[in-house]
Amino acid sequence: MLTPVIQEEKTGCGIAASAAIAGLTYSQAKKVANQLGIDAADKTLWSSTTSVRCLLTALDKKVADETVPFTGWDAQPDCALLAVKWHLEQGVPFWHWVVFARDGTQAYVLDSKQGLKTHVRTDFGRMHPKWFLAVSST
Template sequence: MLKPVVQEEPSGCGIASVANILGKTYQEMKTRANAMGIYAEDKSLWSDTQYVRRMLSSARVETSPTEVAFESWSKLPDLALLSIKHHQEDGKNFWHWVLFKRVNGQPLVLDSASYLPSNIRTDFDEMQPEWFIEVKIA
């Protein structure tokens, strides 16, 4: 049974998304992230991709070297970090991290937002990804 990690802080979506990839709890991933100098309170966590890349790299998980423009749900790789809910604050881009994956060939999104009725999403028309980072687990 798939049990998505829910973020425990308003800005903890990057930490929760990485926890979903690595099979960790939010607290386990937060402890690892904090040890690396990465904190949910830092707005850079959801305005810069280097933080999620560093957390994944430290666990020996490979990511695509650049962000890839979103074209369609069917063209996504089997595992990808997606940026949704894009907005700007003081001219800087921000987004919400979610995890796209295919389970037994079926696409779904693990969205860590605590206010959702279900953190497993298939309402693809409601999400507006800008780009994604492919995640490759060996």
């Protein structure tokens, strides 16, 4: 089972999700992100897939080149970044990154949002992903 990583910045969900997938702490992933020129305050971290894909690649993870529309939980790969809370702001899409993981028959979502009671979620009916990026080890 992957370990949840809590985002330390309001806009650090992409860094936290990457850290959880790579088995790192938030500060370790943030250090790598900053070395790549990626900062949590940069809106492209949650309005484009480029930054999080670059970070995961630097953390030795293979990330799909293209997003795949979400069609259901059973259709998810064993590890994926999901775009939830997808919305438009002045015509620009924004979302919150979460991690979907499946270990054998157990599926769960890691949500890095600070205020949650639990960061391992199985309340799939309450989450409404727009699309996902498959992630695997290189």
